[in-house]
Amino acid sequence: MSKHFILNTGAQIPAIGFGTGTALFKKDATALVRLAIENGITHLDGAQMYDNEGTLGAGVKASGKPRSELFITTKIFTLAPGQTITESLKASLARFGFDYVDLFLIHDPTKAPAGELGKWWAGMEEVYHAGLAKAIGVSNFQVEHINEILQTAKVVPAANQIEFHPYVWKAAEPIVKLCKEKGILIESYGGLTPIVRAPGGPLDPVLENIRSRLEKTDGIPVSAGQVLSKWILQKDAVVVTTSTKAERIQEFLVVENVSDLTQEELQAIDDAGSKLHKRVFMHHAFKD
Numbered sequence: 643m644s645k646h647f648i649l650n651t652g653a654q655i656p657a658i659g660f661g662t663g664t665a666l667f668k669k670d671a672t673a674l675v676r677l678a679i680e681n682g683i684t685h686l687d688g689a690q691m692y693d694n695e696g697t698l699g700a701g702v703k704a705s706g707k708p709r710s711e712l713f714i715t716t717k718i719f720t721l722a723p724g725q726t727i728t729e730s731l732k733a734s735l736a737r738f739g740f741d742y743v744d745l746f747l748i749h750d751p752t753k754a755p756a757g758e759l760g761k762w763w764a765g766m767e768e769v770y771h772a773g774l775a776k777a778i779g780v781s782n783f784q785v786e787h788i789n790e791i792l793q794t795a796k797v798v799p800a801a802n803q804i805e806f807h808p809y810v811w812k813a814a815e816p817i818v819k820l821c822k823e824k825g826i827l828i829e830s831y832g833g834l835t836p837i838v839r840a841p842g843g844p845l846d847p848v849l850e851n852i853r854s855r856l857e858k859t860d861g862i863p864v865s866a867g868q869v870l871s872k873w874i875l876q877k878d879a880v881v882v883t884t885s886t887k888a889e890r891i892q893e894f895l896v897v898e899n900v901s902d903l904t905q906e907e908l909q910a911i912d913d914a915g916s917k918l919h920k921r922v923f924m925h926h927a928f929k930d
């Protein structure tokens with residue numbers, strides 16, 4: 643079995659997830675989901691807000707892969723007036739053509755009406771107990787949001803999916819620390835930001851040194867993106883990434899064949915990353 647983490651439910655979550663937001667936002671995901679699965683992806687990250695749950699489900703069907711061999715996430719964004727969380731997830735499941743999701747997340751804490759995050763979490767617990775979601779969690783939650791739901795929670799969130807890469811490492815430290823203490827797994831999105839959205843920064847020479855050291859040590863091609871993925875995985879976080887290209891999807895997965903970064907290399911990335919703060923997503927929800 644490929645690398646995975648264990649959620650606080652005891653279930654396994656594959657360490658590399660393929661996202662259907664960003665590049666596939668509001669687009670037909672059928673072909674790329676199928677391509678990703680055919681290239682070895684078993685973990686798919688969707689959301690109601692991406693407006694493509696139906697085509698994510700179609701891509702799964704087209705791949706021929708049994709549902710039971712896949713880990714599928716979706717996220718609730720907003721509730722229509724009078725709608726319950728259960729009704730909202732059932733609508734997602736109907737779009738997917740699935741009976742359950744493996745992980746259901748609250749996408750953005752600022753979308754719950756003020757003071758109602760705890761009530762939303764109680765609704766999440768209902769879908770968990772009903773078996774419609776095998777695990778429940780959150781996304782873009784800061785310390786205050788986690789603390790707010792934990793006041794009344796009976797089920798501790800299994801995961802918090804946040805923007806997480808070296809250029810937000812310093813800002814993310816308090817939420818990462820709290821999640822670790824509570825047994826909430828961090829899922830990283832936007833992890834390739836230092837090379838894709840902020841090239842030319844203080845991390846570039848550090849990544850290049852490590853990349854070339856690994857290439858020599860392992861005797862296989864190693865990319866800067868793989869070095870970033872190793873850093874994320876060695877921080878005990880899931881990598882949620884995406885690509886439109888089969889070769890890049892394979893590159894994500896073979897990261898498991900790349901040797902671990904040394905403590906000195908991890909520290910060098912932390913240090914260089916701390917010199918630049920660059921947050922790309924959800925500014926309103928996950929403040930600087």
Ligand SMILES: NC(=O)c1ccc[n+]([C@@H]2O[C@H](COP(=O)([O-])OP(=O)(O)OC[C@H]3O[C@@H](n4cnc5c(N)ncnc54)[C@H](OP(=O)(O)O)[C@@H]3O)[C@@H](O)[C@H]2O)c1
Binds near residue numbers: 661803883884887
């Ligand atoms: N919970 C949330 O609020 C939230 C927010 C954002 C994202 N997400 C989830 O996370 C998923 C991944 O997000 P992300 O797109 O930000 O992930 P990412 O891993 O930071 O970036 C992936 C993008 O980088 C490009 N890329 C990869 N390697 C590259 C390279 N060497 N040079 C140039 N471009 C390269 C890929 O394009 P190619 O097609 O060219 O490979 C792809 O578009 C989303 O699809 C979504 O499921 C969640």
